[in-house]
Amino acid sequence: MKDDLLLTQKPGTEAVLPGNHAMARGAVEAGVHLVSAYPGTPSSEIVEALNDASLGQGFHAEWSTNEKVAFDVAAGAALVGRRSLVAMKTAGLSVASDTFFTVPYGGVKGGFVIVVADDPDAHFSSTEHDSRPLVRQAEILCLEPADAGEAKEMVRQAFDLSEQLMLPVAVRSVARVSHGSANVTLGPINKLDRRPVFNKHYGMSYRWDVYGAPGTKQKHEWLVRQFEKLEAYADESPFNELALTSGSGLGVIAAGLGSAYAYEAIQALGLAGQVNWLKLGTAYPLPPMKLAEFLKAGDKVLVVEEGTNFIEGLVREAAQKLGVKVEIVGKGVDAPMPLWGEINTDMVVRALAPLAGVDGLKAGAKAGAKAGANDAATAQTDAARDRAARNRAAREALKAELEAGLCPRSSTLCAGCPHLGSYWGLRLALQKHRDGVHILNGDIGCYEQAGYGLFAENLASTEDHQAWRAQTVYEMLDTIYVMGSAVGMAQGQSLAGYDRGKVVAVAGDSSFFHAALPAVANLAWNGGEVVFMVLDNRWTAMTGHQPSPTTGRVGNGSESISLDIVTTAKALGIKNVFTADAFDVRSVQKAVDEAFKLGGVSVIVVSGECRLQTIRREKNVARLVTVVDPGKCNGCGICLQLGCPGLGVIDGGKQVEIDQLQCNSCGLCSQACNRQAIHIQGGAR
Amino acid sequence: MKTTNVIVAGVGGQGSILAAHILGKAAIREKAPSGKPLQVRIGETYGAAMRGGKVFSHVRFGDARAPLTMEDGAELVIGLEPLEALRVAIPYLSPDGVCVINTAQYVPADVKMGRAQYPATAGIIDGLKKLGRKVIAFDATAAAKELGKPQVMSVLMLGAASATGMLPLDEKSLMATIEEEAPKGTAELNLKAFRRGREIAESLGGAGAGGAGEGA
Numbered sequence: 001m002k003d004d005l006l007l008t009q010k011p012g013t014e015a016v017l018p019g020n021h022a023m024a025r026g027a028v029e030a031g032v033h034l035v036s037a038y039p040g041t042p043s044s045e046i047v048e049a050l051n052d053a054s055l056g057q058g059f060h061a062e063w064s065t066n067e068k069v070a071f072d073v074a075a076g077a078a079l080v081g082r083r084s085l086v087a088m089k090t091a092g093l094s095v096a097s098d099t100f101f102t103v104p105y106g107g108v109k110g111g112f113v114i115v116v117a118d119d120p121d122a123h124f125s126s127t128e129h130d131s132r133p134l135v136r137q138a139e140i141l142c143l144e145p146a147d148a149g150e151a152k153e154m155v156r157q158a159f160d161l162s163e164q165l166m167l168p169v170a171v172r173s174v175a176r177v178s179h180g181s182a183n184v185t186l187g188p189i190n191k192l193d194r195r196p197v198f199n200k201h202y203g204m205s206y207r208w209d210v211y212g213a214p215g216t217k218q219k220h221e222w223l224v225r226q227f228e229k230l231e232a233y234a235d236e237s238p239f240n241e242l243a244l245t246s247g248s249g250l251g252v253i254a255a256g257l258g259s260a261y262a263y264e265a266i267q268a269l270g271l272a273g274q275v276n277w278l279k280l281g282t283a284y285p286l287p288p289m290k291l292a293e294f295l296k297a298g299d300k301v302l303v304v305e306e307g308t309n310f311i312e313g314l315v316r317e318a319a320q321k322l323g324v325k326v327e328i329v330g331k332g333v334d335a336p337m338p339l340w341g342e343i344n345t346d347m348v349v350r351a352l353a354p355l356a357g358v359d360g361l362k363a364g365a366k367a368g369a370k371a372g373a374n375d376a377a378t379a380q381t382d383a384a385r386d387r388a389a390r391n392r393a394a395r396e397a398l399k400a401e402l403e404a405g406l407c408p409r410s411s412t413l414c415a416g417c418p419h420l421g422s423y424w425g426l427r428l429a430l431q432k433h434r435d436g437v438h439i440l441n442g443d444i445g446c447y448e449q450a451g452y453g454l455f456a457e458n459l460a461s462t463e464d465h466q467a468w469r470a471q472t473v474y475e476m477l478d479t480i481y482v483m484g485s486a487v488g489m490a491q492g493q494s495l496a497g498y499d500r501g502k503v504v505a506v507a508g509d510s511s512f513f514h515a516a517l518p519a520v521a522n523l524a525w526n527g528g529e530v531v532f533m534v535l536d537n538r539w540t541a542m543t544g545h546q547p548s549p550t551t552g553r554v555g556n557g558s559e560s561i562s563l564d565i566v567t568t569a570k571a572l573g574i575k576n577v578f579t580a581d582a583f584d585v586r587s588v589q590k591a592v593d594e595a596f597k598l599g600g601v602s603v604i605v606v607s608g609e610c611r612l613q614t615i616r617r618e619k620n621v622a623r624l625v626t627v628v629d630p631g632k633c634n635g636c637g638i639c640l641q642l643g644c645p646g647l648g649v650i651d652g653g654k655q656v657e658i659d660q661l662q663c664n665s666c667g668l669c670s671q672a673c674n675r676q677a678i679h680i681q682g683g684a685r
Numbered sequence: 686m687k688t689t690n691v692i693v694a695g696v697g698g699q700g701s702i703l704a705a706h707i708l709g710k711a712a713i714r715e716k717a718p719s720g721k722p723l724q725v726r727i728g729e730t731y732g733a734a735m736r737g738g739k740v741f742s743h744v745r746f747g748d749a750r751a752p753l754t755m756e757d758g759a760e761l762v763i764g765l766e767p768l769e770a771l772r773v774a775i776p777y778l779s780p781d782g783v784c785v786i787n788t789a790q791y792v793p794a795d796v797k798m799g800r801a802q803y804p805a806t807a808g809i810i811d812g813l814k815k816l817g818r819k820v821i822a823f824d825a826t827a828a829a830k831e832l833g834k835p836q837v838m839s840v841l842m843l844g845a846a847s848a849t850g851m852l853p854l855d856e857k858s859l860m861a862t863i864e865e866e867a868p869k870g871t872a873e874l875n876l877k878a879f880r881r882g883r884e885i886a887e888s889l890g891g892a893g894a895g896g897a898g899e900g901a
Contacts, residue, residue, distance in 0.1 A: 014722050016709040123730070147726070147750070180752035181709055181727035260750035267748075268755065345755045395757075399775050402812045406772055407801040409696070409793035414736050454800050472798060640798050645737050648797035661835070662736075 006053035020045035022148040026155030031192035033082035036070040039543035040089030041124035042175040043117035051555035067092035078112035080196035105219040107166040111159030120342040130307035142284035144256030148182040239281020251276030258304040265348035303330040415646030416664025418582035418608030423473040425588020436501030441486035442477035443507035451477030484515025494528035509536040510548035524573030582608025624665035632677035688747040695765030700839030705742030714858035728752025782817040789826035837878035844882025
């Protein structure tokens with residue numbers, strides 16, 4: 001991003017921006033006073049950009065320890081009348097949901113905007129969870145942008161809307177809106193000179209205290225009665241667009257990104273101007289009057305949306321209430337648009353063509369074979385149609401053949417990653433317990449890749465208590481769910497009496513402070529036989545190297561304290577706390593050995609900074625070179641099991657080679673080698 | 686108006702996202718018939734890895750709304766890496782499409798660890814020829830190294846792509862954008878790489894490859 005995007009760019013400037021930067025700009029244009037977030041792909045760049053701009057623009061921005069805390073911080077600002085924004089990924093809304101469901105009971109004074117970036121297709125996430133049903137449960141407005149330009153406008157206007165409705169406003173993005181770029185016209189930056197104020201009985205007694213008189217139920221009643229204002233807004237929202245065509249019984253309702261795919265599908269099918277069209281920018285509530293007009297105008301509706309069939313359900317409810325007989329088609333298990341993954345234009349074409357009674361062939365013209373690509377579009381005769389069909393079949397066969405010849409490109413840790421050393425040390429320690437069926441519980445962060453496996457292998461399911469021999473670090477982790485879950489799950493396995501192997505949990509430094517703290521306290525309090533390894537690389541690396549509580553810096557780059565995990569674990573009641581160096585595998589092995597020997601509960605803090613960050617900062621480290629001694633290397637391949645992408649084989653597997661473009665000279669491969677064949681030149685690490 | 690769909694395919698760390706954004710930002714310098722800047726959409730697909738993962742950027746010019754190209758809809762595939770060029774061309778390359786690829790392999794960890802085999806480059810080029818209309822293939826990494834910096838490979842590939850005539854962007858718009866977007870102190874080298882890419886593609890018969898191309 002251009003540094004000046006959020007600081008000086010003149011109104012009227014045309015830019016091509018990713019949705020996340022566009023939303024950040026929208027917040028600045030609205031005069032935001034405070035922003036907070038915990039990093040989570042695909043949402044991280046919003047508050048990253050706002051952190052970078054915060055000193056120049058004079059507002060507070062922060063990376064908080066988790067999304068619940070970020071939410072509380074932003075809500076606090078809104079209660080004293082200032083404008084705030086909190087951003088998170090889908091999983092973050094689950095973490096923040098306690099406050100999220102409660103704040104609407106008294107509402108807010110300052111504009112409070114909650115940006116949630118969902119991840120249909122789970123490109124970067126544990127689930128494909130759809131945030132919109134949660135927003136409905138919170139009974140607040142949900143906007144859903146189709147692209148970066150609309151995303152900027154929605155965030156900007158959401159602050160005004162929030163203040164008019166006196167409620168938080170949610171903006172639901174998806175990965176392809178957050179990371180996709182589009183034209184954005186920049187608007188003026190507003191600086192709001194608002195003094196924070198507090199009035200505990202502002203327009204309602206004990207407004208900010210759900211238990212205060214008149215009581216929780218009465219505050220819920222206030223919230224429910226606000227709903228008609230939300231609906232009134234939806235009907236006049238500039239983000240909803242109704243276009244009826246006379247005589248067509250078919251209509252398309254499309255929300256957010258779904259409207260972009262639906263627009264293109266209608267064009268591709270040659271149906272422009274021939275179907276009724278309701279484009280939705282408010283995912284909740286739907287505009288009641290516009291929707292009624294739309295539903296009464298036809299007898300068939302296709303609903304196009306990204307995520308679950310949330311809008312489809314709302315449309316069915318509306319049709320039932322209105323008593324309109326209309327066929328509603330949306331997502332399904334075996335439908336052209338399935339209930340998992342993400343959609344695209346081709347899927348919408350396949351869903352829409354049969355409803356429109358359009359020859360699907362015409363739609364699929366471009367899918368024709370090379371020789372007769374456009375035959376289908378002009379096919380007038382049966383012979384021409386046959387030829388087009390044959391060409392298509394030939395092209396599909398060609399694609400299948402080429403697809404079969406592709407090789408996978410599995411995700412790996414970076415060359416020089418400290419997690420490689422942590423896992424290698426753990427693996428060495430576990431080798432002394434060969435007969436065990438160990439359970440290694442993972443968490444969310446770069447180190448989760450130790451549970452990705454290498455996808456070239458086909459795995460079959462097996463009987464109970466089968467010991468899997470990990471051939472590389474990428475086959476080590478056995479369970480991965482969400483942030484902070486590893487510790488509690490490990491404890492549960494142990495307390496359930498699992499004794500066929502060791503029970504281990506791992507989590508990073510950022511995860512430790514995000515959601516592992518209560519679990520560590522529980523571990524000390526309720527006991528078990530668990531070794532918990534904290535892999536402290538000093539950054540929230542996976543989401544783009546945001547500072548973590550151990551970095552010693554805050555989001556805008558200023559210095560802060562560096563929280564100490566050892567002291568924290570001890571303060572939480574853990575008696576056996578070990579330390580190890582991730583770049584010294586023997587130290588990791590030794591600590592794990594000792595923890596196993598002691599039994600009970602142990603925490604091992606394995607330190608080693610993310611190598612990419614060290615290299616960026618320290619030129620003398622970047623200058624080190626690692627070499628293989630061809631006289632000593634016999635190609636045994638043990639070092640390859642380390643899983644470093646800087647290592648590879650040459651000479652038909654007889655020799656190991658180091659890819660100098662990737663190698664970061666961490667020295668881990670030389671420790672993995674049994675023949676002292678790998679050396680670092682330019683001094684020891 | 687006509688839509689032109691371009692996909693940049695590569696591996697994390699090769700500069701494919703920068704290349705896609707240079708294409709997208711160059712569009713602001715072009716005027717559409719409406720008098721407004723040429724509209725553009727960029728849709729990106731990348732994995733969780735910081736480095737070494739597949740990266741695909743769909744850059745769509747004109748009347749596009751969606752971040753992704755339709756199946757068989759890409760008029761131009763710019764492959765910074767042969768395997769990833771083929772991976773993205775199978776679903777997306779138009780039968781009328783042109784493919785410009787760097788033949789230098791970025792070998793996946795699966796292959797390095799002996800779990801998979803990298804397909805032969807000749808087979809990849811042959812597959813691309815069958816899928817589309819024309820392939821321009823050369824070792825862009827070697828060409829970039831000759832200029833002194835392998836990192837300029839992605840901009841060199843943009844030069845080659847511009848020689849095909851498939852981009853709705855003037856050479857001058859592209860060069861002005863490169864100058865603006867290049868990391869500090871590297872503008873001259875990047876422009877040199879762009880020109881070198883153009884020369885190579887022209888020498889391989891890539892000039893005007895778009896002449897007979899048909900837009901979506």
